[in-house]
Amino acid sequence: MSVPVSPAAGEDALGYARGYAPGRTLPLRVEIVRQFRRRRTLAMFALLLALPWVLVVAFQFGPGSNGGNSLRLSDLATAGGLNFAAFALSVSASFLLVVAVALFCGDTVASEASWSSLRYLLAAPIPRDRLLRQKLIVALGYSAAAVTVLPLMALLAGTLAFGWHDIRVPGTGEIIAATDVLPKFALVIGYALVSQLVVASLAFLLSVSTDSPLGAVGGAVGLVIVSSILQAVEALGSFREFLPTFWNTAWLDALSPQPDYSGMIKGVSVSVTYSVILIAFAFRRFRRKDVVS
Amino acid sequence: MTFPGGRRALTAVVALVLVVVGCLAWALWPSGKPVRGQDTAISVVDGPADDQRVTLDATFFPPATGGKAPAVLLAHGFGGSKQSVRDLAVRLAGRGYAVLTWSARGFGRSTGEIALNSPDYEVKDVRQLVDWLAKRPEVRLDGAGDPRVGIAGGSYGGAIALMTAAYDSRIDAIAPEITWNDLADALFPDAGGNGPINGVFKKMWAGIFFSSGGSGLAPDGGLDAQGLAGLSGPSGPAQALTPQQVQCGRFLPAICDMYQTVASTGRATPEAINLLRRSSPSSVPDKIRIPTLLIQGQRDSLFPLGHADANARQIAATGAPVEVAWINGGHDGGDNEPDWVFDRTADWFDRWLKNGPGSTATGTGTSANAGAGTGTGTGTGTASTRTAGAAAGAAAFTVSRDGGRDPGTRQTVLVHATANGYPGLSGTTRTTVRLSGPEQQIANPPGGSPASISSVPGFGSLLRSGGGLGVSLDIPGQAAAFESAPLTAPAHVTGSPTVQVKVYGTGEATLFAKLYDSSGGPVAVLPSSLVAPFRVTATEEGTPVTVTLPAIDRTFDAGHRMRVVISATDLGFSTPATPAVYRIGLASPELTVPADPALVTPATGPAWWTWALPLAATLAAAVLVLTRRARPARSTADRPDLADVPLVITGLGKRYSNGEKAVDDLSFRVERGQVLGLLGPNGAGKTTTMRMLMGLILPDEGEIRIFGHPVVPGAPVLSRLGSFVEGPGFLPHLSGRANLELYWQATGRPAEDAHLEEALEIAGLGAALERAVRTYSQGMRQRLAIAQAMLGLPDLLVLDEPTNGLDPPQIAEMRKVLKAYAQGGRTVIVSSHLLGEVEQTCSHVVVMHRGRLVSEGPVDGLLGASASSNGSGHRLEDVFLDLIGESR
Incomplete structure (x- = not known):
């Protein structure tokens, strides 16, 4: 240790430290770097990128095709890259992507609290609203990357393994030209993103409310599980339409020969509704919260 | 660690669960009082000569609403019995109808033989059921012996509705479902248009039809759209049967003989056609003159849509109101839409039996007075039919269409396309x-x-x-x-x-x-x-x-x-x-x-809530966010007169969630160049004060000013504060250097103001600086945290127990650092419960105990005052124990 002798940075006209501006605190780039080098971030992306290849290998090993008579999505997976990507998305959207999104959004504030670094960020000072905003943007960005990277890698893996063919529609076996489907595929990924917003925002709210990152992630995943169970109860009738996960598979409608977007529109509506409220609660809560961790 | 937020979150979760359970219970709870059926045996006399006595097994369901209500006769399908329609009867009774179900002759426990809805047999039976209804006190009458009554039923039951309507003018409305217009044509269809005599024998359906009645042991369920599935049930008790019984079961011998003939040759005979036509609405072309709702199945190879079409044309020709619905199912399976059919049927009866003509005795003009129940059953103009139709909001023609798939269950859903007129099978x-x-x-x-x-x-x-x-x-x-x-x-x-x-x-x-x-x-x-x-x-x-x-x-x-x-x-x-x-x-x-381009599916555009919900949510979110802005300080104005005073605390108070005061009416002031020791035993409120100083927790009362600016969460003036409170906080996966660099970048201030190297010098970590923080010892983290607090060389440095975990040479070094730091006009606040530490480092001291200020002033002054008062010594420890009122 030695003694610091430099003069202080001094204050500006307002009486704040020189060069300090609330709007410049916690730049997105800094938050991205802070999160990126975490093991769980890297492990999650490695898993998402590897999964399509694992599926490809699994399909190679499996018993030969059943003659192409079956028209289920899983049996059509080997019909081409697009079919494979649709299959990969359908099998992962219900749980793997949920976990990924819950991880990125549920961990972000709670882990800072558990490391005690949150109080130093707040005392830097980063205004609380800004801290939440920047963290939310970065967490959603990582979530979006996770949801996007899987179908894209599946498209690549599927195309390399099974070739670039037009898509065969499950159920009727109709063929749609690949060039027609590609823009729809972008729409599907976009919808998958929006439908994960509920998970993201709930995880974020829990992240703000607890010091335990696992609690926040688990809570959000738990919600998805409970909602999926409830939506299987047909006695609930149209109540189910308002369950956050009810419309999660509506994107399949976009890939049919006569795309029907009404389910997706409802899904977006429900998803946005829940997310906006949950995120508003997160901000409201964090603003006045006593940070004691 | 419990904190108030945790308990609130738990409360919210419990509340949410209660709401969900409540909704479920409300949705699933059985509603209404149970409707009880009264089983009864009704003796009727029928036959061409009115000499055959038959006992019909019937059940009467009084209207749930009490009083006098319109009646509905609910007929079962072929092979079924009154039990097949019991659920429907209960629902109808719940809707305010007196409902009578019965097993037709030859079915269930009723006696007699099956005569295929013959005018001589079944029709006569049902007319006597109407007589029976007219005597019931629960049934509303249009005249003496003339109850207000409708008939509904599917398949065989639908045909009896049509046939009875033709032969009994007391019937006011009917809703037959998936039934025939011409039984001969149904069994011997000819698409070339040459009639049943030239028709092709529908052998499989005919076989099923006759064997299910012929067995005489048909289980409940019958042929109404269940096909063989309904025929494979358990048989009744074995009886010794005569060859005649084995062959014909409960069929009337004449019908049995007819079937034997046509089934062996595969060709219709004129006698067979006559016999079948006697049981067909086509034989009574101008006699059905009452409001009729015809529901036919699109998947029905037994009674295809053409039969409903023939019925519709025939009844509409009399001027009676007719509406047609093509449901998805039929005798071949598919979705028979029981709920939709029930609602449609009940609405039909509501329209023509409850609110219908008979209630207005004058009966002129306004709504249709078809089947006014005065014994004539005369029809009415189509114009008034349309009026009535429009008033009830129903459509004359409804077609169930594929509405895509339910995104939640992936099941197909049906939509109902409607048109104002029924165009017939040749379309518009x-x-x-x-x-x-x-x-x-x-x-x-x-x-x-x-x-x-x-x-x-x-x-x-x-x-x-x-x-x-x-x-x-x-x-x-x-x-x-x-x-x-x-x-x-x-x-x-x-x-x-x-x-x-x-x-x-x-x-x-x-x-x-x-x-x-x-x-x-x-x-x-x-x-x-x-x-x-x-x-x-x-x-x-x-x-x-x-x-x-x-x-x-x-x-x-x-x-x-x-x-x-x-x-x-x-x-x-x-x-x-x-x-x-x-x-x-x-x-x-x-x-x-x-x-028929007039058939339009009701707009399947986004439901109202698809735009209303997000809008409402956005509004709610705005309210949530805007109504709880960070609480402004009591006096938000800066105090320029205090701009040069590093810290002024006035009347500060903070309660724990249990109400106990952690800090109570604390006031003190720190000037530039001071090294202030915040002294007190554990639990004195030192750390709480420091947290409030950093804007991490909000004071309940009083205020803190740093350089004249009030401290609120995220107050910009905190940029002049460097802090280390309650241990270090680093990202464990990053190196010490990366932690400090990223922390500084997070403040958004210019990199050259950080004085990173000087701070790292203080930390003295050497090569360990490049290792991940998770590998550090407690002392290394402590030093790194103090270095982080000194980044940017803040004007006010707040350190909580800075020497914890340091070894003695490092402690000595730290004292020097802090003293030197304050000499440049900067201010240092050090909290400690180590008295010797404060004595050697600080120029001033604030002593706290149980959240309250006990003493403040220069260390020397405090020592001197204490010495003069009791003369027991010059050590701060003694003074301190004196002050907090505990003696050694």
Whole structure:
């Protein structure tokens, strides 16, 4: 240790430290770097990128095709890259992507609290609203990357393994030209993103409310599980339409020969509704919260 | 660690669970008081000579609403009994009707023999049931012996509704479902238009129909759209049966004999046709004059849509109001939409029995007075029918269509397209589609086997896969196909298309026409699995015949082809056993396709909530966010006079969530250049004060000012504060250097102001700086945290127990650092419970105990005052213990 002798940075006209501006605190780039080098971030992306290849290998090993008579999505997976990507998305959207999104959004504030670094960020000072905003943007960005990277890698893996063919529609076996489907595929990924917003925002709210990152992630995943169970109860009738996960598979409608977007529109509506409220609660809560961790 | 937020979150979760459980309970809780049926046996007398005594097993359900209510007779399907319609009866009674169900003669526990809804038998029975109803106190009367009554039922039960309406003018409204207009035509259809005498015997359906009645032991459920599934139930007690009974079961011998004859020859006889027609509404063309709701199934190869069409035309011709609905299901399976059918039927009765004509004795004009129940049952003008229809919001023609799939369950959903008028099977518009194909030779195999398959009666619902694909199979060599070019635009077909073909050859040919929807894929779809059989005498020059194809409602997509197939065999029908070869060609290349553009599906546009919910949520979110802005300090104004005072605390107070005060009325002031020791035992409120100083927790009362600015969460003036409170906080996966660099970048201030190297010097970590923080010892983290607090060389440095975890040389070094730091005009606040530490480091001291200020001032002054007061020593420890009121 030695003694610091430099003069202080001094204050500006307002009486704040020189060069300090609330709007410049916690730049997105800094938050991205802070999160990126975490093991769980890297492990999650490695898993998402590897999964399509694992599926490809699994399909190679499996018993030969059943003659192409079956028209289920899983049996059509080997019909081409697009079919494979649709299959990969359908099998992962219900749980793997949920976990990924819950991880990125549920961990972000709670882990800072558990490391005690949150109080130093707040005392830097980063205004609380800004801290939440920047963290939310970065967490959603990582979530979006996770949801996007899987179908894209599946498209690549599927195309390399099974070739670039037009898509065969499950159920009727109709063929749609690949060039027609590609823009729809972008729409599907976009919808998958929006439908994960509920998970993201709930995880974020829990992240703000607890010091335990696992609690926040688990809570959000738990919600998805409970909602999926409830939506299987047909006695609930149209109540189910308002369950956050009810419309999660509506994107399949976009890939049919006569795309029907009404389910997706409802899904977006429900998803946005829940997310906006949950995120508003997160901000409201964090603003006045006593940070004691 | 418990904190108030945790308990609130728990409360919220519990509340949410309670709300969900409440909603579930509310949605699932059985409502209304139970309706109790009264079983009764009603003796009736029937037969051509009114000399046969039959006991009908009946159940009467009084209206749940009490009082006098309109009555509904609920008839069961073939093979069923009164038990089959019990649930429906309960629901109807719950809606305020007196409901009577009964087992028809020859079914269930009723005596007598099946006479196929003959006017001499079943119709007479039902008329006496109406008499019985007229005597019930619960039933509303239109006149003496004339109850207000409607009849509903499916299949066999639908036919008795129509037949009774024709023979009894006291009936006020009927709602027959999936039933026949002409039983002869249903069993011997001829799509060539030459009537049942020329018809092709529908052998499988006829067999099922007669055997289910013939067994005499039919289980509940019957033939109303359940097919064989309803016939395979357990048999009743074994009885010794006579050969006659074995053959005819509970059929009337005359009917049994008729069936034996036609089934063996496969041809209708005039006697058989007469007998079947006696039991058919077609035999009473102008006698049904009351409001009629006809519900027919699109998947019904037994009583196809044409029967409802004939009934509708016949009844509408009398001027009575008629509405037609084509549901998805039928005798071949599919979705029979029981809930929709119930609602539609109940609405129909509500309209014509409850609010209907009889209630207005004047009965002129306003609404229809059809079936006014005064014994005439006269009809009314169609104009008033429309008025009534419009008033009730129902449509004259409803078609159930595929509405895509439910995104949640992936099940197909149905939508109901409606039109204001029923156009009949030839549609409101007709277009022609050009077919092409050469003349083709087809063979009738010897024995008629193997046969093409369109639908298998009774097994329809089993064979049909979910996606609406029928199992249809044409045997190569037995079928001729004619195809259109791919459609340029989607073509909607509602009704019966017609095609003209020529049949070359010799002798009588039995042929089957079907219209496929071919997408070019592996399987062409046969809509509703329906075929049109026709019989024609082939000639060498070709016999032209106009074939009316099955009535369907279907959209042929653009790019698809319409394919007409003429086949020589069909599994469901009786075909000649003699081998033969015919040539089939098109007499006209034009396929006439009917449509009804007036049929519109109710707007399936986004439900109102798809835009309302997000909007409401956004509003709610705005309210949530805006109504709880960070609480402003009591006096938000800066105090320029204090701009040079690093810290002023005034009247500060903070309670724990349990109400105990952590800090109570704390006031002190720190000047530039001071090293202030914040001294107190554990729990004195030092750390809480420091947290408030950093804006991490909000004071309950009082205020803190740093350089004149009030401290609130995130106050910009905190940028002049460096802090280390309650241990270090680093990202464990990053190195020490990366942690400090990223922390500084997070403040958004220029990198050159950080004085990173000087801070790292203080930390003294050497090469360890490049290792991940998770590998550090407690002391290394502590030093790194102090270095982080000094980044940017803040004007006010707050350190909480900075020497914890340091070894003695490092502690000595730290003292020097802090003293030197304050000499440049900066201020340092050090909290500690180590008295010696404060004594050696600090110039000033603030002593706290139990949240309150006990003493403040220069260390020297405090020592001096203490020495003069009790003379016991000059050590701060003594002074301190004195101050907090504990002696050694």
